[in-house]
Amino acid sequence: MRRISAIASTTFTELIRLKLFYAVCAIGLLLIGGSVFFARFSFQEEFQILKDISLGTITIFSSLLAIIATANLIPRDVEDRTAYAILAKAVPRKDYIIGKLLGAIGLIALSVLMMSALFFAILALRENAVLNALQQSPASSPQDMAATIATIHHAASWQLVAPATLMIFLRSAVIAALTLFVSTFATSNAFTIVVMMMVYLVAQLEPIAREYWLQARTAGVAARSFLALVAIAFPDLQALDFGDAVASGIVLAAPLILKAAMLALFYVVLYALLSIASFSGREL
Amino acid sequence: MMRAFWLILIFAVGGAIKIPAEQNLARQSQARAALSLGEKFREGALLASLSGLRALAANVLYIEAHVAWEQTQWARMLLLFRQVTALQPGVVLFWDTAAWHMAWNASAAALNDSREPRVALRVRRQREFIEIGRQFLVRGIELNPNQPQLHEALARLYRDKLHDHTGASDSFARAAALPGAAAYDERFSAYELSYCEGMEADAYERLRQLYQRGERERLPTLLARIHALEEKLGVPNADRVIR
Numbered sequence: 001m002r003r004i005s006a007i008a009s010t011t012f013t014e015l016i017r018l019k020l021f022y023a024v025c026a027i028g029l030l031l032i033g034g035s036v037f038f039a040r041f042s043f044q045e046e047f048q049i050l051k052d053i054s055l056g057t058i059t060i061f062s063s064l065l066a067i068i069a070t071a072n073l074i075p076r077d078v079e080d081r082t083a084y085a086i087l088a089k090a091v092p093r094k095d096y097i098i099g100k101l102l103g104a105i106g107l108i109a110l111s112v113l114m115m116s117a118l119f120f121a122i123l124a125l126r127e128n129a130v131l132n133a134l135q136q137s138p139a140s141s142p143q144d145m146a147a148t149i150a151t152i153h154h155a156a157s158w159q160l161v162a163p164a165t166l167m168i169f170l171r172s173a174v175i176a177a178l179t180l181f182v183s184t185f186a187t188s189n190a191f192t193i194v195v196m197m198m199v200y201l202v203a204q205l206e207p208i209a210r211e212y213w214l215q216a217r218t219a220g221v222a223a224r225s226f227l228a229l230v231a232i233a234f235p236d237l238q239a240l241d242f243g244d245a246v247a248s249g250i251v252l253a254a255p256l257i258l259k260a261a262m263l264a265l266f267y268v269v270l271y272a273l274l275s276i277a278s279f280s281g282r283e284l
Numbered sequence: 285m286m287r288a289f290w291l292i293l294i295f296a297v298g299g300a301i302k303i304p305a306e307q308n309l310a311r312q313s314q315a316r317a318a319l320s321l322g323e324k325f326r327e328g329a330l331l332a333s334l335s336g337l338r339a340l341a342a343n344v345l346y347i348e349a350h351v352a353w354e355q356t357q358w359a360r361m362l363l364l365f366r367q368v369t370a371l372q373p374g375v376v377l378f379w380d381t382a383a384w385h386m387a388w389n390a391s392a393a394a395l396n397d398s399r400e401p402r403v404a405l406r407v408r409r410q411r412e413f414i415e416i417g418r419q420f421l422v423r424g425i426e427l428n429p430n431q432p433q434l435h436e437a438l439a440r441l442y443r444d445k446l447h448d449h450t451g452a453s454d455s456f457a458r459a460a461a462l463p464g465a466a467a468y469d470e471r472f473s474a475y476e477l478s479y480c481e482g483m484e485a486d487a488y489e490r491l492r493q494l495y496q497r498g499e500r501e502r503l504p505t506l507l508a509r510i511h512a513l514e515e516k517l518g519v520p521n522a523d524r525v526i527r
Contacts, residue, residue, distance in 0.1 A: 048377055049343045056339035207310055210303060232299030239309040243339060248375040256312055263305050270298040277294055281287025 003091055004099045011103025015069050021107065024068075028061035028115050036122050047155040048247055050126060054119040055164055055243035062112050062172040063200065070104045070179040071192035074279070094276045097180065101272055104176045112169040119165070120158040127156035155249060163257045164246040170264035171240040175200065177271035178235065184278040203237040206230060235267045342371035346378065349385075358390040362416065369420065376431045379424030387417025387441050414445045435459035436469060439476070449479040470494070471506065478509045488513040495525055 015021060035053040077083035086096060130152055134145075154160070179196050186192040213227035240260055242252055349364035365382035372378055394409035421438040428434060439455030442448040456473035459465045471494055478487035491510050494501045511526040513519075521527060 044377060045346075045381075048375070049346070052339040052343045052372075056337060060337060207306065210306060211310075214303075214307070231303060232295060235302075236306045236310070239306055244372055244374045247339065248372075248377060256309075259305070259309055263302070263309060266298075266302060266305070270294065270302070273294050273298075274291060277287060277290035281290075 003095045004102065007086070007091070007096060007099025008102035008106065011073065011100050012106040015103060015107040016110070018069065020068060021065065021111070024061050024065050025111050025114055028057050028111070029118055031057040032115055032118050032122065036126060044151070044155060046126065046130075047123075048249075050122065051161060051247035052243070054115075054122070055161070055168070055247060058112060058115045058119065058165060058168050059171070059241070059243060061115065062108055062168055063175050065111055066104070066108055066172040066176040067179050067193060067196045067200070069107055070101075070176045071183055071186075071196060072189050073100045073104065073180065074183045075186065075189045075192070093280045097184075097275045097279050098272060101177055101180050101268075101275070104180070105173045105268075108172045108176060109169055112165060112172065116162075116165040120161070123156050123158050123161070127152060130156070160249075160251055161246050163252050164242045167240050167242050167257070167260055167264070170261055170268075171237060174235050174237070174240065174264050174267040174271070177268045177275070178203075181271045181275040181278060184275050184282060199234065200237070202230060203234045206234040206236045207238050209234075210236070235271075236263075240264050338371050342368050342375075342378070345371070346381075349382075353385055353389065356393055358386075358393065358413070361385060361390070365420070369424070373424075373427045376424065376428055376433050379420055379428070380433055380437050383417040383420035383424070383437055383441065385417075386420060387414045387445050391417070391445070414441070417441060418446075430462055432459040432462040432465035432469065435462065436466065439469075439472065443472075443476060449476045450483075452476040453480065471501065471503070475505060475509055478513055484513055484517055488517060488519075492525060 032054045035050050035057075074083070077086070083096070087093060131149065134148060134152070175196070178199060179192060182195050182199070183189075183192045186195065209227045210231035213224060213231050240263070242257075242260070245252065345364050345368045349361050349368060352358075352361035352364060365378070365385065368378050369375075369382055391410045391413035394413055395406050397406055397409070400406050400409070418438070418441055421434055421441060424434045425431075425438065435455050436459040439452045439459060442451035442455060453473045453476035456469050456476060460469035460473055474487060474490040474494060477483050478491060480487065488510070491506060491513065494506060495510060507526060514524050514526060
């Protein structure tokens with residue numbers, strides 16, 4: 001356990017010193033901050049757009065960070081021979097892989113936390129601004145006023161949005177685990193990033209492949225085998241995406257979030273196991 | 285060899301566990317579940333190509349549609365709303381706004397288009413825009429069947445634009461049956477039914493039930509519709525609610 005936490009903290013420190021981390025976070029924060037000036041419609045539309053842009057930005061940048069930062073971990077250690085030094089000191093390869101993955105997940109957690117904090121702050125600021133404007137508007141009946149205030153609180157509630165940001169973090173952790181698996185047999189950093197970009201796209205289509213494989217009986221053996229391969233090997237990234245639902249004001253049920261979180265954790269464990277199996281057999 | 289064996293074994297066991305879990309989660313996503321496989325593929329391809337940018341793209345297009353509305357570019361606005369709703373089929377606001385712009389604003393503009401001197405053509409264009417608005421709502425409801433706002437918007441369109449009281453009554457009733465519906469949906473459904481030829485007895489019964497719920501339901505329109513139906517149905521004085 002001490003070995004894993006030492007590798008994880010070293011990896012986290014290494015990653016946090018990367019200029020890439022600051023660049024990605026800065027652009028993400030800029031986009032989220034700028035979303036407040038994006039459009040001024042009715043308050044429902046404004047909050048919808050604010051949530052859509054912010055959640056979209058957090059998703060894109062945390063996924064990008066997960067791929068680019070994780071892809072570099074193993075190839076760089078092999079290239080500068082750090083991996084040899086670590087693995088020669090009786091550090092099992094599984095500890096090395098788990099440590100690297102936890103370090104990368106720590107970086108993702110930090111970036112999602114920073115972007116979410118700004119997003120929630122903007123939501124709160126806009127909520128106050130809308131409520132102030134409402135107080136100054138011509139008086140309507142107390143019942144209408146109370147209903148409008150309740151609608152504003154609902155639309156701007158950070159508590160309702162928080163589960164979606166948690167799922168973005170878990171989704172990015174899955175992408176990091178998958179990237180780490182690809183990097184265990186990749187020959188270069190660029191290869192891992194290119195493969196992961198394609199994997200990311202295919203993982204968005206995995207639910208369609210799975211459904212077609214399970215339901216359609218007309219497809220040929222080759223097509224069905226291909227669909228089965230996609231369904232078994234790739235994660236369903238759409239199942240972990242709740243941004244649209246949350247942005248449109250749907251309250252996510254706790255059991256649904258729990259199921260999705262369990263699925264995400266399962267993916268992380270699955271791809272970590274695959275990384276360990278792949279890296280254990282690799283000749284260094 | 286052992287490495288390949290372990291990889292295949294983990295993939296096989298992992299796949300056997302993950303697929304039922306994924307299917308279970310997918311069943312809970314209404315908007316996507318309602319799409320046909322072909323539509324899912326198109327939507328999925330769109331999702332894959334845009335990924336997290338999809339929400340951003342939809343909102344940028346939505347703002348463009350708003351600008352197109354301000355500049356009364358109806359064809360451009362329609363195209364943009366089609367793209368917006370294709371990108372985010374689960375967002376009720378987009379379906380509702382798209383339908384409202386087409387059935388109310390674009391249709392009114394078509395009817396008052398001074399560049400077209402022939403009234404018949406203006407009326408035809410007006411009806412076409414109303415139909416486009418209706419189609420937006422029907423499709424939106426197919427994809428989001430449990431959202432009362434869309435049923436209510438369709439009911440208003442039937443009532444105010446198509447003067448189809450049966451359609452309006454049905455849609456208000458469907459909205460009223462859903463969680464989160466407005467309190468007036470049930471009342472409006474009964475009002476609309478009271479205008480339907482041959483449905484007066486049913487409408488009267490529903491209006492009476494609403495009346496019997498107490499003072500909160502006894503609004504001027506309810507009383508007026510009850511009175512009108514009592515006159516029309518020839519309800520004996522002793523049995524009347526409004527005497």
